[in-house]
Amino acid sequence: MKRTELIKNAQKLNWFQYFSYRDLLSDLFLLQKKSASKYSKLQFCADLGMGSNDTARLVLAGKRKLTKKNALRIIRSLELNGTDRKYFWNLVLYCNESALDEKERLFEKLVSLQTNSLASPELQAQLTFFGSWIHSVVFELVGLEASGGTAEGIQKLMRFPIPLKDVQASLNLLQELGLVAFDPKQQKHKKLQEHFSAGDEVLGLGIVAYHRKMIELAKESLEHSPPTEREISSVTLSVSRPQMQRITKLIREFQSELMHLEDEASSPEEVVQLNFQFFSLTRRVK
Numbered sequence: 001m002k003r004t005e006l007i008k009n010a011q012k013l014n015w016f017q018y019f020s021y022r023d024l025l026s027d028l029f030l031l032q033k034k035s036a037s038k039y040s041k042l043q044f045c046a047d048l049g050m051g052s053n054d055t056a057r058l059v060l061a062g063k064r065k066l067t068k069k070n071a072l073r074i075i076r077s078l079e080l081n082g083t084d085r086k087y088f089w090n091l092v093l094y095c096n097e098s099a100l101d102e103k104e105r106l107f108e109k110l111v112s113l114q115t116n117s118l119a120s121p122e123l124q125a126q127l128t129f130f131g132s133w134i135h136s137v138v139f140e141l142v143g144l145e146a147s148g149g150t151a152e153g154i155q156k157l158m159r160f161p162i163p164l165k166d167v168q169a170s171l172n173l174l175q176e177l178g179l180v181a182f183d184p185k186q187q188k189h190k191k192l193q194e195h196f197s198a199g200d201e202v203l204g205l206g207i208v209a210y211h212r213k214m215i216e217l218a219k220e221s222l223e224h225s226p227p228t229e230r231e232i233s234s235v236t237l238s239v240s241r242p243q244m245q246r247i248t249k250l251i252r253e254f255q256s257e258l259m260h261l262e263d264e265a266s267s268p269e270e271v272v273q274l275n276f277q278f279f280s281l282t283r284r285v286k
Contacts, residue, residue, distance in 0.1 A: 003047045003077065005032065005035050005036070006032050006048075006078065007077075007079055009028060009035065010080075013028060015084050015087050016087060016113070016114040019091075019208055020095055021071075021091050021092050021095055022059065022060055022062060024088075025048075029041065029056075032047075041054075041057045041060070042054070045057075047077065048073065048077050048078070049073035049074060049076060050070050050074070055070065065095075065096050066095075066096070068092070068093075071092040074088070075088060075089065083113055090109050090110055093106050094106040094107060094110060107212075111127070115131075122177075125173060125177050128173060129173060130209055131209050131213075133213040133216075135170050137271055138171060139179055141157055141158070142154070142180050142190065143191045143194075143268065144157065144269070146269070148188055150189070151167045151171055154167050159224055159225065160220065160224060175189075178192060179191065179192060179196055180192060194263070211275075217273065236281070248278065251276050
């Protein structure tokens, strides 16, 4: 009976929003515990097909990796099929992989599976937008007078070399999303809205993919951009947990202020990128 409930609870989760199998299994355990308050991690481990031992607790605590054998047992126990099965399997491979090139390949596979899982072409297009840094830059460049609103003009302004066909493909995507339109009389593209936000369905891996690309671009800017046209700095701090929350709040307030600043620009001349990375370097002591 408990395993039947576990299968039903697994079907309630949106597997494609998870970037870690530990987070996924933790949420599944909490969902199951709501159905049965005395439900234990030992029982959870048994219901997942891993036997009555302490494996689940160690996996969820990050003290042990989920093996391929146990991943297959979970797939069978939860009766996963189709894309859910493929996604979970690749998620396990991704989380356990240490080689950077293979990890990147598996990440792209996860994004592809997430894209295919979305119900509508519009949502798929939104996820495609976040899959490459090019689209957000092209979107902003359309609004610059110097670009002329053409693929050729946009390509010339981009500091990082991009093939013309990729710029045109990006413009096609932006038209599909209703962000820009092509004026046949003036033979150029025009922005239809100033900002773009995605639906909740494309959050998760889509946003993670976007941030990964932008962080990579920041690294490349160390070589491609002269010091006078970039500002890259970092600081390591020792802070309390309340101070961490305050720093997060300050970053969000500053980001909001920058958006207002952009709205005030009457004739923008440059497209720039500002990344915020704020994260802990230490394990939390309970």
